[in-house]
Amino acid sequence: MLTSQVVRPSYRPYLTRVARVARLSDSFLRVTFTGDDLDVFGDTGLDQRIKLLIPFLDGSVSDVGADDEESRIAGDWYARWRDLPNELRNPMRTYTVRAIREDDREIDVDFVCHGDTGPASAWVLRAMPGDEIVIIGPDVRSPNHREGVEFAPGAATRLLFVGDETAVPAVTSILETLPTHISASAILEVPHAGDALPVTTHDGVEVTWLAREGAETGSLLHPAVQAWCARRGFGGDDPDELSDIDVDFEVLWETPDSAPTDGFYAWVAGESSMVKTVRRHLVRECGVHRSQVAFMGYWRAGRSEGV
Ligand SMILES: Cc1cc2nc3c(=O)[nH]c(=O)nc-3n(C[C@H](O)[C@H](O)[C@H](O)COP(=O)(O)OP(=O)(O)OC[C@H]3O[C@@H](n4cnc5c(N)ncnc54)[C@H](O)[C@@H]3O)c2cc1C
Known part of the structure; x- marks a missing residue:
């Protein structure tokens, strides 16, 4: 049974769609993702890392519990992803959140385009508004939502x-x-x-x-x-x-x-x-x-x- 006292895991899957793709320069494409739950996306910013489950060529992304509240609270997305058969396990890649706009339920990710040698780089070159993707990112309601931020200068000036x-x-x-x-x-x-x-x-x-x-x-x-x-x-x-x-x-x-x-x-x-x-x-x-x-x-x- 779920109660309001649950301690949520630091990271959870978000089911998102591409809202916009903007070319910033020869090497950078900015993808803006939108999703119903992005209002609770962790807001620390800085060098916050996230994981992307890169869709297969037909656009499909396997279910790792992104829209299942019990699964999100149990924090079992990784076990679900790992247990998928090879042909259904979407490649997972690490990126940085460039900007978060919780009120608009949007985040930006800046991708380096390095050709079609890797699933992420190949995906971004053909990404279109409406494409679905699962983002594993911080949950602001978790006490540990700063996990995945390495920048820690302390008192350094x-x-x-x-x-x-x-x-x-x-x-x-x-x-x-x-x-x-x-x-x-x-x-x-x-x-x-x-x-x-x-x-x-x-x-x-x-x-x-x-x-x-x-x-x-x-x-x-x-x-x-x-x-x-x-x-x-x-x-x-x-x-x-x-x-x-x-x-x-x-x-x-x-x-x-x-x-x-x-x-x-x-x-x-x-x-x-x-x-x-x-x-x-x-x-x-x-x-x-x-x-x-x-x-x-x-x-x-x-x-x-x-x-
Ligand atoms: C914490 C963290 C944050 C990151 N943030 C970002 C980010 O915000 N934006 C971003 O673009 N990348 C970021 N990266 C780097 C990104 O995860 C890697 O570049 C990743 O390998 C890309 O996956 P892929 O599927 O395109 O290529 P892969 O399948 O991983 O690799 C395929 C081939 O491409 C080569 N390759 C991988 N990346 C590059 C590259 N950049 N240039 C040239 N060749 C490459 C590999 O050496 C390999 O030969 C981050 C990595 C980490 C760990």
């Missing part, structure tokens, strides 16, 4: 963001919320100069866009971070211990256990080998303590998220 195009939705969302006493630098690598998206933030935030224009993914970020650290006099006088990570076999995801109590905080996300290189530079060469940096491998070149 000097921030550094490093990311490739897949991190642009998260970084731009965060930058738009920063209070004026926090200064920040964001170094963002994108495929083309036209992919530098507008960001509305305050004067203490500096955004540097690096356009690859055919160079290798991540290759512009390492030298840019080196130069940034050198300009600010970050030196390696007390390098932190660093275990090596094989990004072909392990997920590179290292976030501090507790938020910094003062000073500096860095947030780094994107292709895993780039994140690994920047991690090595910040921690080993610049002596930034790992309690001050979140490192997140968002994707791995040559590997599908589904493998």
Whole structure:
């Protein structure tokens, strides 16, 4: 029996439809999703991650209990999804909420278009208003609805963001919320100069866009971070211990256990080998303590998220 005292799980499935698709630039498409229940979608924003169950080519999405209140409260969507036979189990991919408008029951997700090599990227290229999709996202009525937000600067007042195009939705969302006493630098690598998206933030935030224009993914970020650290006099006088990570076999995801109590905080996300290189530079060469940096491998070149 359901009562008003139930503790809802942090995440639940939402049955949604595409309301609009807007091309932001050569590499980014913004999809606005609408759904009857999106008024209770978790409103934290920042780098809030969500999962999308990508529809099959015929548009179908299997039932994981999105419109079943008992199932949503039991939080059994993952077990239902996992137990589906292969041919009915929609590919699941991870994205960031770029904007939430609870009153309009809408959320925006900015997709990087990287061709038709992956189910998500292929889906977005043909997405049309009315297409159905299930989004696994936070439930604002859950006490744990901030789960899936990694940005945790604590009392830090000097921030550094490093990311490739897949991190642009998260970084731009965060930058738009920063209070004026926090200064920040964001170094963002994108495929083309036209992919530098507008960001509305305050004067203490500096955004540097690096356009690859055919160079290798991540290759512009390492030298840019080196130069940034050198300009600010970050030196390696007390390098932190660093275990090596094989990004072909392990997920590179290292976030501090507790938020910094003062000073500096860095947030780094994107292709895993780039994140690994920047991690090595910040921690080993610049002596930034790992309690001050979140490192997140968002994707791995040559590997599908589904493998
Ligand atoms: C927490 C989190 C938040 C994320 N937020 C976003 C977001 O808001 N927007 C967004 O676009 N992505 C985001 N990503 C990255 C996204 O999940 C991956 O790019 C994902 O692999 C895309 O799935 P797919 O089905 O298109 O490709 P997959 O089936 O996973 O991969 C197929 C092939 O495409 C390659 N590939 C995957 N992504 C890219 C890429 N971006 N460029 C070039 N090649 C690629 C893979 O290496 C593989 O060879 C996020 C990832 C995480 C973990």
